[in-house]
Amino acid sequence: MHTNQILKEVNNIFIDVLDQEDIVLMRNSTADDVEDWDSLTNMRLIVAIEKHFNIKFTTSEIQKFRNVGEMCDSIIEKKK
Amino acid sequence: MLFNSLQYLIFFVTVTITYFLISHRYRWVFLLIASYYFYMCWEIQYVLLIIASTISAYIAGIYIEKVQKSLFKKGILVLTLLFNAGILFVFKYYNFFNEAFSIVLYKFNILYEAPTLKLLLPIGISFYTFQVISYLIDVYRGDKEAERHFGLFAVFLAFFPKLVAGPIERAKNLLPQLHEKHEFDYKGVTDGLKLIAWGLFKKMVIADRLAVYVNQIYNNPGEYATLPIMLATVFFTYQVYCDFSGYSDIAIGSAQVLGFRLMNNFDRPYSSKSISEFWRRWHISLSTWLNDYIYTPILIRARNWGQAAIICSVSVTFLICGLWHGANWTFLIWGLLHGLMLSLEVVTKKSRKRIKKIVPKEIYDNISMLFTFSFICFAHIFFRANSVEDAVKIINIIFSFDFTNLNLSVAALSQADFFIAFLSLAILEGVQLIQSRVHIRQYIAKRGLMYRWSLYVVFVSYILFFGKAGSEFIYFQF
Numbered sequence: 001m002h003t004n005q006i007l008k009e010v011n012n013i014f015i016d017v018l019d020q021e022d023i024v025l026m027r028n029s030t031a032d033d034v035e036d037w038d039s040l041t042n043m044r045l046i047v048a049i050e051k052h053f054n055i056k057f058t059t060s061e062i063q064k065f066r067n068v069g070e071m072c073d074s075i076i077e078k079k080k
Numbered sequence: 081m082l083f084n085s086l087q088y089l090i091f092f093v094t095v096t097i098t099y100f101l102i103s104h105r106y107r108w109v110f111l112l113i114a115s116y117y118f119y120m121c122w123e124i125q126y127v128l129l130i131i132a133s134t135i136s137a138y139i140a141g142i143y144i145e146k147v148q149k150s151l152f153k154k155g156i157l158v159l160t161l162l163f164n165a166g167i168l169f170v171f172k173y174y175n176f177f178n179e180a181f182s183i184v185l186y187k188f189n190i191l192y193e194a195p196t197l198k199l200l201l202p203i204g205i206s207f208y209t210f211q212v213i214s215y216l217i218d219v220y221r222g223d224k225e226a227e228r229h230f231g232l233f234a235v236f237l238a239f240f241p242k243l244v245a246g247p248i249e250r251a252k253n254l255l256p257q258l259h260e261k262h263e264f265d266y267k268g269v270t271d272g273l274k275l276i277a278w279g280l281f282k283k284m285v286i287a288d289r290l291a292v293y294v295n296q297i298y299n300n301p302g303e304y305a306t307l308p309i310m311l312a313t314v315f316f317t318y319q320v321y322c323d324f325s326g327y328s329d330i331a332i333g334s335a336q337v338l339g340f341r342l343m344n345n346f347d348r349p350y351s352s353k354s355i356s357e358f359w360r361r362w363h364i365s366l367s368t369w370l371n372d373y374i375y376t377p378i379l380i381r382a383r384n385w386g387q388a389a390i391i392c393s394v395s396v397t398f399l400i401c402g403l404w405h406g407a408n409w410t411f412l413i414w415g416l417l418h419g420l421m422l423s424l425e426v427v428t429k430k431s432r433k434r435i436k437k438i439v440p441k442e443i444y445d446n447i448s449m450l451f452t453f454s455f456i457c458f459a460h461i462f463f464r465a466n467s468v469e470d471a472v473k474i475i476n477i478i479f480s481f482d483f484t485n486l487n488l489s490v491a492a493l494s495q496a497d498f499f500i501a502f503l504s505l506a507i508l509e510g511v512q513l514i515q516s517r518v519h520i521r522q523y524i525a526k527r528g529l530m531y532r533w534s535l536y537v538v539f540v541s542y543i544l545f546f547g548k549a550g551s552e553f554i555y556f557q558f
Contacts, residue, residue, distance in 0.1 A: 039376060040390055040426060043383040059380050060221060 003027075006072045013048050017041065027069030053079065081121045082552065083330040084284050091118070095240075096269075096337055104261040108231045111239065118240040119204070126202035129171075130238060133164050137212045138233045141219045141226035157220045161213060168209045171199050176407030204244040206404060206558050208237050210369055215251045217373055224251045232258045241334040245327050245555040247345045247365035254340070262339030271521050272336030277539060278511075279329030282322035284547030286504045290319040291551075293493045293501075298464050301474045305485040309477050316464045317457045318505060321350065323554045324363070348512050350456070353448035355421045358456065366404070370397050390426055394419050405463070405558050410471060414462040421455055500546050 011025045018036050031037040037045070049071070050056055055078040065071045081087040095114045102110055120127050140160035147153050175196045182192040215236075218224040227233040236255050242248075297304050297312035304312075328345040335342045349362035359367045375397040382389035395416070402415020425432075436444055465471035489495070514520060524532060 039371070039379065043379050043389065046380075047383050059377065062380050063221065063376070 003072055003076060006075050007068070009052065010049060010068065010072060010075075013052055014045060017044050017048050025068050027067065027072065029068045030066070049075070055079065081118065083327060083334075084280055084547075084551070087121075092334060092337075099338055100264045107262075108229075108235050108258065111235050112231060115235065115238040115240040115243060119238065119243060122203045122244070123200070126200075126205075129167060129202050129205065130208055131234075133167065133208065133212050134234050134237050136160050136163055137215060137237075138227065138230055140216060141233075142228065144216070144219050145226040153220060157216055160216055164209050164212050168205055170197070171201055171205060173403070173407045174199075201557070203556055207246045207248055208243065210248050210366075210404075211237060211250075214248070214369055214373060218251055224255075227251070227255055229259075239335070239340075241331040241338075241340075242342055245324070245331070245553060245558075246363075247328060247331065247343050248369050249342060249365070253343060257340050265339055267525070268339055269337050270525065272333040272338075274521050274524070275329050275333030275336060277333075277536075277543065279326040279331075279333060280547065281504070281539070281543050282326030282329065282508065283553070284543055286501065286508060287319045287322035287326060287554075288548040288551050289493075289497055289501045289504070289546075290315040290322070292497070294319055294464065296492050298470070298474075299466065301465075301470055301477065304477070306478055306480060306482045307486055308488050309474055311488055313457050313461055313464075313474075313478075315501075317350070317453075317460050318508075320460065320463070320554055321346075322508070327553045327555060348516065350453055351449065351512075351516070352452050353445055354425055354452055355418060355455065356425050358452060359418075359422070366401070370401055374400055387427065391423050394423050394426070398422070409468050410462045410465055413468065413471070414459050417459045417462065421459075504546070 007025060007027065011023060014023045014025060014034070014037075015021060018034070018041060020035065023034060025034075031042065046057065046062060053075055055075060057074065061074055065074070081091060091114075095110075099107060099110060116127055119130065137160060140156050144153050144156050147156065178194055178196060182194070185192040215224070219226050227236070232255065235258055236249070236251065239249075239254070294312050294316045297308055298316070301309065325346040332342045332345070343365055345364050347361040347364065349358055352358040352361055375393050378393035378396055379389055382392055385392070398415040398419030399412065400415075401418070402412045405411040405414070461474050462468075462471045465474060489498075493501075511520065524535065
């Protein structure tokens with residue numbers, strides 16, 4: 001799967017979970033860039049992403065994500 | 081030796097001068113000796129405990145990194161964590177849990193009488209043990225390389241400014257700084273000294289003065305009516321802030337003079353508009369530790385439980401937070417109260433967002449601040465009360481709204497002291513208000529010589545004249 005496609009789908013998940021229509025994610029987006037993206041909503045986002053792509057992140061992977069891009073890369077890896 | 085003592089002044093000046101005179105190669109030796117000397121001024125034999133922790137963590141860190149098999153990695157981690165947490169548990173919690181255990185068994189009609197241990201709590205143990213735990217987990221996760229230099233690692237744990245009551249430092253922040261060569265930096269020295277002075281002001285002028293009032297009332301709650309008890313509770317809230325943040329300021333300022341940057345521990349916590357915000361501003365080194373090593377790991381593993389996941393991780397985290405402060409039911413309740421409020425905030429987030437859209441921002445923010453501050457004060461009743469019974473008594477008196485006796489005065493605190501207390505609190509709040517907009521130390525540094533030195537002389541005189549010297553800091557007991 002192509003990274004831009006993944007980013008688009010992740011973006012839609014963010015819009016849905018955080019209930020904000022104006023979210024535009026980029027590969028280097030972090031929690032500082034998005035309102036309401038905190039440690040709590042982070043878990044809801046992760047769960048939604050895992051469900052949508054039918055994958056499972058490990059605990060250490062989740063702890064290491066530094067931005068949206070790294071999360072997308074991990075999704076691509078798992079969908080190979 | 082206490083930060084607010086002549087002994088520390090002499091010690092600190094001597095250490096600083098010597099530190100910059102020695103070559104960088106031997107500085108760690110000097111810092112280590114100075115730090116252990118500092119520690120042994122409290123208790124000589126307990127220095128063996130911190131040495132044991134240092135050796136175990138140093139060896140474990142290297143092997144966790146070296147070993148390839150994940151089972152061995154985890155094994156070394158778990159064993160070393162158990163060893164260090166075990167020492168903390170025995171010295172701090174054994175009696176508490178022993179008693180709790182026997183109470184539970186008694187309910188089942190089993191008589192359990194294990195002997196209690198008569199152990200003194202080694203000073204600083206809660207702080208440096210948490211530092212060890214964070215180091216080991218960071219190495220295990222691959223977030224930090226294991227430290228190979230034993231001397232530097234020992235200083236990392238024992239560094240005297242933060243040894244006794246934090247901040248709880250991270251390896252990522254402090255270890256690299258220990259490797260660097262520090263030049264004498266005039267600005268660092270002056271900024272550090274200003275911070276130390278500010279900390280001494282908070283501790284000696286405000287905290288110790290308010291403590292007189294608080295102690296009189298909280299040690300005999302039954303004898304007082306609603307108003308003095310409410311005042312004592314608010315006073316305590318300021319006392320504990322000034323005491324602990326004052327200590328942190330002296331610690332951070334001392335380190336700054338030596339050229340080290342320790343992490344910030346407080347950020348105007350009582351201006352918080354929610355308890356979630358409060359924990360980003362209060363005892364930051366502890367709250368970030370709890371977040372990184374307890375809260376987030378639990379939340380990640382429980383992420384599929386929905387709302388229950390958050391309730392679970394928040395409860396466990398604040399249980400630990402409460403207990404960390406002391407082996408007492410009062411601290412446990414204090415922690416759980418905060419956990420409860422935090423959970424409530426999470427659950428009501430959407431409805432509060434809706435209210436926020438309707439109500440004008442100024443009104444919403446001020447009411448939030450007032451409500452948050454009131455809750456903090458309320459929870460502090462348990463933090464300060466000598467027992468759960470006392471806390472309940474105090475709450476009953478407050479909510480009895482017994483305003484028949486409006487006499488606020490207390491034998492131990494004179495009218496003059498009251499005045500100084502309020503004046504100093506006004507100075508505190510004024511400075512913090514300015515702090516939110518201006519970097520004060522930089523502002524002062526830019527002023528002329530006359531301005532700066534008049535300010536220094538007035539301020540230091542104020543501390544010397546109105547400060548009470550030589551009293552312990554509250555957080556030493558943790």
